[in-house]
Amino acid sequence: MLAxxxxxxxxxxxxxxxxxxxxxxxxxxxxxxxxxxxAVLMLAVGLVYPGLRTIxxxxxxxxxxxxxxxxxxxxxxxxxxxxxxxxxTVFWVVxxxxxxxAIGLVYAILVDKSRFESFAKAxxxxxxxxxxxxxxxxxxxxxxxxxxxxxxxQIGLVxxxxxxxxxxxxxxxxxxxxxxxxxxxxxxxIQAGFAMTILSAAIKAIPDDIIEAARLDGVNAWSMxxxxxxxxxQPTVVVVLTTIGIGTLKVFDIxxxxxxxxxxxxxxxxxxxxxTFNADNQGLGAALAVLLFVLVIPIVIxxxxxxxxxxxx
Amino acid sequence: MFGQPTSPRFRAALAGTLSAGxxxxxxxxxxxDSDSGSGTDASAAAIDCAPYTKFGDIKGKTVTIxxxxxxxxxxxxxxxxxxFEQCTGATIKxxxxxxxxxxxxxxARAGNPPDLAIVPQPGLVKQLVSTGKAVAAPEEVSANVDxxxxxxxxxxxxxxxxxxxxxxxxSVKSLVWxxxxxxxxxxxxxxxxxxxxxxxxxxxxxxxxxPWCAGIASGDATGWPVTDWVExxxxxxxxxxxxxxxxxxxxxxxxxxxxxxxxAVGGYLKNDKYVNGGLGDVKSIxxxxxxDAGLKILEGQCSLHRQASFYAANFEKGTKVAExxxxxxxxxxxxxxxxxxxxxAGEFVVAFxxxxxxxxxxxxxxxxxxxxxxxxxxxxxxxxxxxxDQANLTNPIDKLAGGILLDPxxxxxxxxxxxxxxxxxxxxxxKQSTAWITGQDTKTTVDNIEKAWPK
Numbered sequence: 001m002l003a004x005x006x007x008x009x010x011x012x013x014x015x016x017x018x019x020x021x022x023x024x025x026x027x028x029x030x031x032x033x034x035x036x037x038x039a040v041l042m043l044a045v046g047l048v049y050p051g052l053r054t055i056x057x058x059x060x061x062x063x064x065x066x067x068x069x070x071x072x073x074x075x076x077x078x079x080x081x082x083x084x085x086x087x088x089t090v091f092w093v094v095x096x097x098x099x100x101x102a103i104g105l106v107y108a109i110l111v112d113k114s115r116f117e118s119f120a121k122a123x124x125x126x127x128x129x130x131x132x133x134x135x136x137x138x139x140x141x142x143x144x145x146x147x148x149x150x151x152x153x154q155i156g157l158v159x160x161x162x163x164x165x166x167x168x169x170x171x172x173x174x175x176x177x178x179x180x181x182x183x184x185x186x187x188x189x190i191q192a193g194f195a196m197t198i199l200s201a202a203i204k205a206i207p208d209d210i211i212e213a214a215r216l217d218g219v220n221a222w223s224m225x226x227x228x229x230x231x232x233x234q235p236t237v238v239v240v241l242t243t244i245g246i247g248t249l250k251v252f253d254i255x256x257x258x259x260x261x262x263x264x265x266x267x268x269x270x271x272x273x274x275x276t277f278n279a280d281n282q283g284l285g286a287a288l289a290v291l292l293f294v295l296v297i298p299i300v301i302x303x304x305x306x307x308x309x310x311x312x313x
Numbered sequence: 314m315f316g317q318p319t320s321p322r323f324r325a326a327l328a329g330t331l332s333a334g335x336x337x338x339x340x341x342x343x344x345x346d347s348d349s350g351s352g353t354d355a356s357a358a359a360i361d362c363a364p365y366t367k368f369g370d371i372k373g374k375t376v377t378i379x380x381x382x383x384x385x386x387x388x389x390x391x392x393x394x395x396x397f398e399q400c401t402g403a404t405i406k407x408x409x410x411x412x413x414x415x416x417x418x419x420x421a422r423a424g425n426p427p428d429l430a431i432v433p434q435p436g437l438v439k440q441l442v443s444t445g446k447a448v449a450a451p452e453e454v455s456a457n458v459d460x461x462x463x464x465x466x467x468x469x470x471x472x473x474x475x476x477x478x479x480x481x482x483x484s485v486k487s488l489v490w491x492x493x494x495x496x497x498x499x500x501x502x503x504x505x506x507x508x509x510x511x512x513x514x515x516x517x518x519x520x521x522x523x524p525w526c527a528g529i530a531s532g533d534a535t536g537w538p539v540t541d542w543v544e545x546x547x548x549x550x551x552x553x554x555x556x557x558x559x560x561x562x563x564x565x566x567x568x569x570x571x572x573x574x575x576x577a578v579g580g581y582l583k584n585d586k587y588v589n590g591g592l593g594d595v596k597s598i599x600x601x602x603x604x605d606a607g608l609k610i611l612e613g614q615c616s617l618h619r620q621a622s623f624y625a626a627n628f629e630k631g632t633k634v635a636e637x638x639x640x641x642x643x644x645x646x647x648x649x650x651x652x653x654x655x656x657x658a659g660e661f662v663v664a665f666x667x668x669x670x671x672x673x674x675x676x677x678x679x680x681x682x683x684x685x686x687x688x689x690x691x692x693x694x695x696x697x698x699x700x701x702d703q704a705n706l707t708n709p710i711d712k713l714a715g716g717i718l719l720d721p722x723x724x725x726x727x728x729x730x731x732x733x734x735x736x737x738x739x740x741x742x743x744k745q746s747t748a749w750i751t752g753q754d755t756k757t758t759v760d761n762i763e764k765a766w767p768k
Contacts, residue, residue, distance in 0.1 A: 062736065062767055063767075145593065145597065145600065146593070147589075147591070147592060147593035147594070147597060149523075149591065149592075149593065150591060150614065152591060152614075171593065171596055171597060171600060173600055174596055174599060174600060174751055256532075256533055257532075260530075260532055260533040260534075260535045261533065262535050262536070262599070262744065262747050262748075263599070263747075263751065274533065274740065277415045278533065278735065278739050278740045279735055279736045279739070279740035279741070279765075280440065280734070280735035280736060280739075281736055
């Protein structure tokens with residue numbers, strides 16, 4: 001640890017020393033590049049190289065020795081299990097961001113300027129502070145099943161409600177594709193708070209005079225939302241949607257904790273881990289990681305572009 | 314994948330999943346290194362130091378040992394190293410890690426392996442050897458293994474003619490847990506053949522009960538208890554020879570013998586009349602953690618639960634695990650009383666360094682001296698080391714397991730899924746078995762596993 005700190009100090013010292021030798025207009029540029037150098041180097045070692053290496057590896061077989069071209073990608077798009085994984089990932093990405101953002105937005109508008117605003121916000125924000133693993137465990141208990149047998153009592157909330165309503169307990173986490181949506185609920189539960197916080201801040205940033213002007217014009221609540229609030233917070237909505245979208249693509253902990261990817265609930269991130277570490281299929285694991293990367297890129301680009309646009313306007 | 318001393322790992326893994334424990338677990342990872350020191354300790358028995366003098370003066374040297382055995386089962390391990398430390402003056406640095414299986418490979422590939430690793434699967438030993446970082450076991454260890462173990466054990470870690478790791482502990486998987494008091498009250502007798510086991514199950518079902526309880530959930534390892542069932546039944550419905558061929562892929566996974574074994578298991582696990590006492594229907598097996606399933610015996614919800622010797626650790630403190638107690642186990646009978654196939658598992662010590670102190674410590678671990686020292690210190694631990702004096706096993710279930718392991722009439726076979734390639738043994742076999750429990754038919758199941766076998 002101490003050695004690392006000393007090394008860091010030494011590197012910084014050398015860079016600052018060299019940077020100090022330059023002056024003038026042309027020197028500024030050199031200094032800027034010099035300052036960038038350590039970060040670029042670290043990015044290259046810690047991000048670019050592993051990234052390229054993963055792409056390279058995805059063209060090899062399970063042991064990582066024989067070149068097999070695009071076969072791993074072929075497997076992802078033809079194998080029955082892998083197609084289930086892709087289907088589930090689509091479910092996740094289509095449902096989670098929109099539902100979580102919608103809930104967050106509605107909630108933010110409803111509690112805005114109400115008497116219990118901070119309390120209500122804290123309530124929905126709380127799940128954000130829980131780790132995905134812990135959230136998975138909590139919801140596993142919510143979905144827990146006990147049989148309709150002897151005098152066995154339900155311990156899961158959902159099944160207890162079903163029993164109270166006169167139904168029979170259901171093994172929720174086994175029913176496909178219901179189980180995938182039950183897992184998605186956990187993600188929404190966590191992310192709605194995030195959406196609410198950001199959107200609430202955006203709503204508060206709408207200039208008061210616009211709202212007052214609208215009020216004077218006598219708009220009703222719905223028009224206020226449609227014509228004033230939504231257009232004003234639109235760039236923020238996009239950021240929230242894309243951020244949650246990226247997070248959802250990478251979802252791993254929830255699936256792993258709650259079903260381990262069994263019962264047709266696996267998603268790309270979970271499958272990539274499972275292939276790499278459980279099945280020891282380095283090639284397919286790498287291909288899935290690359291796929292995940294490829295799926296995230298357009299969202300990231302869109303996110304950056306819409307951020308730039310909103311900054312420019 | 315799961316040898317005997319891994320039981321606390323399971324409990325620990327469950328606990329880890331069950332709480333913010335993972336967070337603490339991470340914190341604990343850093344602090345898990347236990348330096349067992351070389352001070353005098355009352356519990357450390359004096360041993361003969363002569364075997365270690367030939368390795369030269371190794372005083373003050375350190376040997377690191379990396380394992381998946383964590384609290385509380387690490388304590389008897391660390392204690393059992395003390396006689397060696399006192400003899401030689403060397404220090405053993407013990408590091409327990411719940412994610413040992415994946416991390417040891419990562420460390421070996423990254424060129425940062427420990428001196429010694431306690432590896433619970435022959436398959437993983439093979440993977441470690443293929444990294445090129447493992448070191449073949451020294452002469453002394455090889456001699457000890459020849460002397461104290463059945464030769465089958467040596468074969469598990471002999472790769473391309475080189476012997477890599479001495480076995481350490483072992484567990485017996487062919488056990489059925491039951492309640493001796495219930496058996497006494499209801500007049501049941503412990504079955505000695507498979508037919509008797511079936512008759513007993515029918516009898517219990519006929520009396521309106523559910524004879525069996527089972528659970529196979531185990532995080533991302535969900536499904537492994539089914540593989541144990543299937544392995545046990547391949548040994549019983551076919552033969553140990555077929556079993557060997559199956560494990561080595563000399564016959565395909567979807568050959569009729571294996572399908573027969575699956576169907577025989579299905580006769581129990583997929584039989585609505587037999588399962589799942591206090592836990593639901595057949596499908597509930599898939600979502601019940603293997604730790605919880607057998608506890609239903611104590612609640613009187615079921616009478617039989619097939620699980621390895623390490624399951625003893627799952628019963629609450631105060632439960633009397635003995636032949637005349639609340640719960641005990643009997644040997645899962647063979648086809649007839651004359652055959653006695655035993656399914657088991659164990660772990661192996663693999664070295665990544667050949668310094669004298671490492672060799673000396675390896676030699677100590679492979680000796681009968683260590684086996685007896687360890688047996689005296691721990692409960693819930695057995696070994697197949699023939700030098701073990703069974704009088705040193707205090708716990709009734711250890712005595713039972715030890716007796717089965719060292720029975721000359723028993724035909725021991727190592728857990729098959731632990732020996733198959735990872736793509737099958739720790740992936741397809743587990744996953745497909747889980748799907749099989751939730752309704753997939755046998756043919757599809759064995760076909761899918763065969764497809765996953767690396768070409």
